[in-house]
Amino acid sequence: MKPAVIAGARPNFVKVGPLLKALRRAGIDPKLVHTGQHYDEAMSASFFTDLDIQNPDANLGIGSGSHAHQTAAVMDAFDQWLNNNDIDTVIVVGDVNSTLACTLVAVKRGLPVAHVEAGLRSGDRTMPEEINRILVDSVADWLLTPSADADENLRNEGAHASRIQRVGNIMVDSLFDARGRRPEVTTIDRLGLTDQPYALMTLHRAALVDDQIKLAEVITAMNTLSETLPVVFPVHPRTASMMSDLGVALSSRFHLTAPLTYLDFVASQAGAAIVLTDSGGVQEETTCLGVRCLTLRESTERPVTVTHGTNEVVGVNPQFALERALARLTEPVSDRRPELWDGNTADRVVAALQTRPQFQ
Ligand code: UD1
16 A cells, blocks of 8 residues: 555644554554644644654645635645645645645546545534535545444445444554653743643634634633633634634633643643633543533534533533533532543554445
């Protein structure tokens, strides 16, 4: 097998790290293509260091832009790269624009595609990632899923049984490895919050942060939460550009920071009393770490974190989110974990790739 593994944005790096290592353990020499969708030190390079990811064989240097521009630019650049490289399989992860773009290019060239993290559905087609998920899964050969609900979604959409294989959650492979590699001094230490209860928050979804009124309401509610327990808020670049003009006076217990490196962020989650987020990956990581999570969205594509984990989807009514945050602090934390979220998913992905599924 001569695979190209695609990574474009921050959550992808966490997934390809263990996968590239497992491929090499199996005697396969994967080529890593970084599309350049994320390009900053904080959003990209620091993850390569923390996760010990091989240098990319190609960086397509796409950068930011509209969905159409980003997707089209990745397609064109990846197509040209394939002209000059001997690749027989393309492996994509997650649901970002780079995942969709490279999938489309590969299938049109007749190359088989494996999708790691297949089958997740929020049911909300206004989310760009939902469209990416549906399209990628409709044409990828291997649909490698993290959980039973994902298998069911794919079966309901008519995917042939041989294409669906449950392998578990590959982010957990990185997470388990990271738990033993805590930075000497973390952001939480620097903020003087070590051994104190604190809340950790992340927000980056366009549906929430691109709407200044909604964002201001959420920030105001979290400012109130910080009166009870300090709030640490690493700010994604998308959110940072909306934060400057909100007109909310933040309490000194509401700590805004730059995006954290992977190891620092895992340590921050592990020590938090509660995490508030609109991220997908953070819902999964908190479940594995046994940390309470509130998801500030109307839906989740990761329902297993609610049924078998620590997550609660509270919607975007900031007052309700605040009430739930305060209530959850006194409620016990679930110790259930989803099946196959055990740190060995990358090896199961490689095993699954040994047999090519029947498409129909
Ligand atoms: C993308 C993914 C989203 C994922 C998120 C993780 C899609 C549709 N969305 O959203 O699913 O959860 O990544 O972060 O693919 N920027 C920088 N530096 C960077 C990258 C981006 O400053 O290295 C800024 C740019 O101003 C850019 C904005 O962040 O316009 C948003 O980046 P973009 O890649 O468009 O989407 P994300 O919101 O990060």
